[in-house]
Amino acid sequence: MKKLLTILLAIGFFAAHAQKYPVVQKTLFRKDTLLITKFGAKADGLTLNTKSINDAITASSKKGGGVVVVPAGLWVTGPLVLKSNVNLHLQKGALLQFTDDFNQYPLVATNWEGLPQMRNQSPLSANNATNIAITGFGIIDGNGDAWRMVKKDKLTETQWKKLMASGGVLSEDKKTWYPSEKSKLGSTMKNPGEIKPEKTKEFYESVKDFLRPNLLVFTNCKKVLLEGVTFQNSPAWCLHPLMCEDLTVRNVYAKNPWYAQNGDGI
Known part of the structure; x- marks a missing residue:
């Protein structure tokens, strides 16, 4: 009886202190x-x-x-x-x-x-x-x-050849494909998309394709x-x-x- 009482008290304690989460509000749309x-x-x-x-x-x-x-x-x-x-x-x-x-x-x-x-x-x-x-x-x-840029070691040889034939440019070590020169240029910089007062519109445009x-x-x-x-x-x-x-x-x-x-x- 004492064990049962202890268990019931424990359940009551945790139930009383259980965190109550807010109800998720659902979307509702007109039929139009x-x-x-x-x-x-x-x-x-x-x-x-x-x-x-x-x-x-x-x-x-x-x-x-x-x-x-x-x-x-x-x-x-x-x-x-x-x-x-x-x-x-x-x-x-x-x-x-x-x-x-x-x-x-x-x-x-x-x-x-x-x-x-x-x-x-x-x-x-x-x-x-x-x-x-x-x-x-x-x-x-x-x-x-x-x-997206693509790394050579993530593709089969056939896939890599097909990708190169589609255009784009390669990194200096020929191990990474980029869709454009702008994309490649952005990859050479540290955090090129970071907003800073000294960065001009022309700068962001120069690396636009990298900012996916x-x-x-x-x-x-x-x-x-x-x-x-x-x-x-x-x-x-x-x-x-x-x-x-x-x-x-x-x-x-x-x-x-x-x-x-x-x-x-x-």
């Missing part, structure tokens, strides 16, 4: 649906749909939010910015392919590993947004192969949902929710090639 095709988007694998998709997101947010639908097909685009109360939904068979044209990604003041940095704008971003989501059954491809973006960066956002979508082939990290609250990540597949430089999933 906007198709990106209504804003001029074309799934021909050639048209750059950046403006069309961003216009759809902005229009939805201004009306109080809803679902912006990416239908099945190949949709080429530049950077997209998610806004409050919008769910970007990829239908089954939808491939959102970010362009390999680096000129479409402006340099922006952001961060890298917690420090202020100048980098190319992320393909997917949101700042101080509330109630946002990316959901569905499609694929989001960051075209990271166009951005993460595929998705949500900063200081609240009530965020990532669900069902495949995020792949990122220029750097795949998913980077920074200082976000009430974040739900469910049934998401984040993947990069095994040889990807800085290819962290989340």
